[in-house]
Amino acid sequence: MLNFSYYLPTHFVFGRGAEEKAGEMTRQAGGTRVLIHYGGGSALRSGLIGKVEDSLKRAGVYFTALGGAQPNPLASKVYEGIRLIRAEKIDFILAVGGGSAMDSAKAMALGAVYEGNFWDFFCGRATPQAHLPVGAVLTIAASGSESSNSAVITRDETLEKRGLNCELNRPVFALMNPEWTCSLPPYQTACGATDIMAHVLERYFTNETGVDLTDRLCEAVLSAVIDAAPRALRQPGDYDARAQLMWAGTIAHNETVGVGRQGDWASHKIEHELSAKYGVAHGAGLAVVLPAWMRYHLAHDPARFAQLAVRVWGCEADFRAPEVTGLAGIERFEAFLRSIGMPGSLKELGGKSEDIPALAASTRKEADGGVGNYTHLFPQDIEAILRIADK
Numbered sequence: 001m002l003n004f005s006y007y008l009p010t011h012f013v014f015g016r017g018a019e020e021k022a023g024e025m026t027r028q029a030g031g032t033r034v035l036i037h038y039g040g041g042s043a044l045r046s047g048l049i050g051k052v053e054d055s056l057k058r059a060g061v062y063f064t065a066l067g068g069a070q071p072n073p074l075a076s077k078v079y080e081g082i083r084l085i086r087a088e089k090i091d092f093i094l095a096v097g098g099g100s101a102m103d104s105a106k107a108m109a110l111g112a113v114y115e116g117n118f119w120d121f122f123c124g125r126a127t128p129q130a131h132l133p134v135g136a137v138l139t140i141a142a143s144g145s146e147s148s149n150s151a152v153i154t155r156d157e158t159l160e161k162r163g164l165n166c167e168l169n170r171p172v173f174a175l176m177n178p179e180w181t182c183s184l185p186p187y188q189t190a191c192g193a194t195d196i197m198a199h200v201l202e203r204y205f206t207n208e209t210g211v212d213l214t215d216r217l218c219e220a221v222l223s224a225v226i227d228a229a230p231r232a233l234r235q236p237g238d239y240d241a242r243a244q245l246m247w248a249g250t251i252a253h254n255e256t257v258g259v260g261r262q263g264d265w266a267s268h269k270i271e272h273e274l275s276a277k278y279g280v281a282h283g284a285g286l287a288v289v290l291p292a293w294m295r296y297h298l299a300h301d302p303a304r305f306a307q308l309a310v311r312v313w314g315c316e317a318d319f320r321a322p323e324v325t326g327l328a329g330i331e332r333f334e335a336f337l338r339s340i341g342m343p344g345s346l347k348e349l350g351g352k353s354e355d356i357p358a359l360a361a362s363t364r365k366e367a368d369g370g371v372g373n374y375t376h377l378f379p380q381d382i383e384a385i386l387r388i389a390d391k
């Protein structure tokens with residue numbers, strides 16, 4: 001196990017009525033002038049924004065609102081928010097929604113107190129030193145942004161989708177009432193479940209040894225999602241299933257299951273190209289990339305794939321041929337993704353075979369031109385993975 005230093009500053013309020021704490025929690029966090037930031041309107045239609053506003057009023061906190069964070073949120077909205085924050089002397093941002101609203105809010109929080117262009121942080125030209133605090137009211141179990149150190153923004157002109165990991169990105173609180181996720185369309189529920197599983201699997205595939213505790217925590221989160229996602233799809237109002245998914249989404253991406261091990265993250269970087277280029281949901285893109293990445297890596301460490309197959313997918317172990325067991329696990333994962341309505345190929349996502357070289361070329365890489373830690377992938381590897389996905 002690797003040494004680690006782990007500090008999670010997010011205060012979670014979980015369960016029915018959590019949103020009613022918005023005013024009190026904002027005041028406690030020092031917020032006096034709040035920007036409520038939300039997405040395309042689902043949180044308005046459900047009545048959640050109204051509840052949050054009532055709570056802020058009760059706490060005597062000034063607020064203004066800005067909607068329009070679109071799925072795969074855009075830099076142009078971040079600039080608009082920064083202008084509003086400065087004009088209104090906002091000192092706290094409350095994101096109401098999913099990863100898109102939260103990431104857009106996080107980028108505004110960094111950009112509003114920075115003299116340069118906030119994009120500097122996302123393209124690696126500058127490191128954030130300060131921010132405005134952000135709180136989150138969650139409406140979809142998916143990205144884990146409610147306590148992750150990440151934000152992912154797409155630049156309008158170039159469609160570059162770039163993530164920024166820094167500790168300032170972690171929200172100070174997350175209000176998590178599973179009831180608000182019951183209005184999610186089935187497709188978004190399934191995309192969210194896929195993203196949660198991907199966050200776990202990106203950590204699960206590590207070369208680190210002596211990580212049995214976190215292996216088993218990862219396996220528990222995966223098993224809970226495999227159980228809860230079909231229940232939420234069958235019965236959208238199933239509070240218990242929604243609650244399992246919501247907490248799974250949070251712990252999948254805030255390092256609870258990732259400390260002491262090095263994650264991979266190539267699948268995420270490859271997927272970001274797909275969601276930027278084809279405008280697809282992040283989870284749907286992962287449903288296509290991740291199984292292909294797994295097939296490409298099966299031979300790297302068959303025993304780890306076999307472990308996953310046996311412990312999570314209930315496959316029978318073939319002790320003489322762990323790669324056979326590992327492959328059976330990958331096939332069960334693919335079948336599961338299909339069963340919850342996820343696409344199974346690049347074509348089903350709207351992707352084209354002829355785009356593969358360009359997608360591999362534009363995937364964000366490290367200084368040496370490679371990406372990923374389980375193995376380090378270069379453009380020809382990324383192309384090979386996308387060709388597996390292009391079936």
Ligand code: NZQ
Pocket residue numbers: 038039040041042043069070071072073097098099100101103139140141142143144145148149150151152180181182183184185188192195253268275282283
């Ligand atoms: O925009 P509205 O109208 O709210 O509709 C949204 C949107 O269309 C809808 N929705 C959300 N909650 C709903 C609802 N509809 C009905 N009822 C509800 N309760 O669902 C759609 C998707 O919302 P979005 O916020 O885009 O989903 P998600 O949470 O999956 O976020 C995706 C974004 O997060 C990034 C992704 O790349 C993508 O840009 N990620 C962020 C991460 C992070 N910050 O740590 C990590 C992830 O790996 C991911 O990359």
Ligand code: ZN
Pocket residue numbers: 143195198199268282
């Ligand atoms: Zn993700």
